Amino acid sequence: MTSTFGRRRAALALSICLSLSSAAGAQTAPAKIKVGFMLPYSGTYAALGTAIENGFRLQVQEQGGRFGGREVEYVRVDDESDPSKAVDNVGKLIKRDQVDVIVGTVHSGVAMAMARAAKESGTLLVIPNAGADAITGPMCAPNIFRTSFSNWQPAYTMGTVVGQRGHRKVVTVTWKYAAGDESVKGFAEGLQKSGGEVVKDLTVPFPNAEFQALLTEIAAAKPDAVYAFFAGAGAVKFVKDYAAAGLGKTIPLYGPGFLTDGTLEAQGESAQGMFTTLHYADALGTPRDDAFRLAYAKTWKLQPDVYAVQGYDAAQALAVGFKAVGGDASKRRELIAAMEAARIDSPRGAFVFSKAHNPVQDVYLRRVDGNVNKSQGVAIKALADPARGCRMPAAS
């Protein structure tokens, strides 16, 4: 017969065994890869933030929920497209959540603060939209990649197109912040090269959508054409107001593709026939784009747009990097080298990263037809941002 003491010893031995084996189990379970989304989930760019996250999650799902064999987990911060909150918000992801990689954001002013924080802390940052030229210019860094565009790329292209279409005197109109300023500057550079000039720059504070005073000024200036940078809910309102003021009949409205991307259902008749330039067009008709659009529509019950593509490609780039290191984020140099060498098989068409970590990509001329930004062909092939001021240090 077993004594009480004997039973206790056996129970103790069993409990030690169980706790040792569960500790061993915990040690061998590979750590998850923590992705921190810092995106706008409220305000004028809310739909853009959601599309980016949807695109990213779709690509991770296609990878079986894993990067380099490790499960991917998410934390999210709503940056509200507010630069004054950006330092606090990015600090939450870096210090509190200790993420392996930050994915964000949409607004150039917020992204500048994120890039500064990423440079200081060494945290890997993938930008799935914000085009701030400086981030892949003087601020370029080994741990910062962008899967979208520089503000210069679509704007410069539109400048050349508007000049080629014979417009000579053009008025620009934009929100007054980095993205708008850089978009107008890039446009003016392209326009000048093809024989036109900007005769007036009009601005309104971000995210103000009261455009009547600007429209009155445009009518009075009687330019050959107008170039506008707005996106999201602001783009919907501007294009509708422009048409309602009757300006579209006499003064053609152009812009980078953000003016009509993800917005056409809301813009309706007011956007029909508009020409824009962007590194994506709806329904390109390639097998890669068709597969992406079908998967996105099935998963999210929504049509994708350029923001969804950029989020999807952020995850594609990270998948390449983490695969090269078997999911081990501490092997940074190898991870970065793999991303630098990657050829991203994007729905927009394949692209590579420049030395400054910005996509080298085709920019399409598009025309609005119903609810589609239809490609009219490639306006500039394999366009690289000039990356003025970038001196890329070696990865550490």
Ligand code: BEZ
């Ligand atoms: C930007 O702030 O860089 C931006 C925002 C929306 C669309 C395009 C660019």
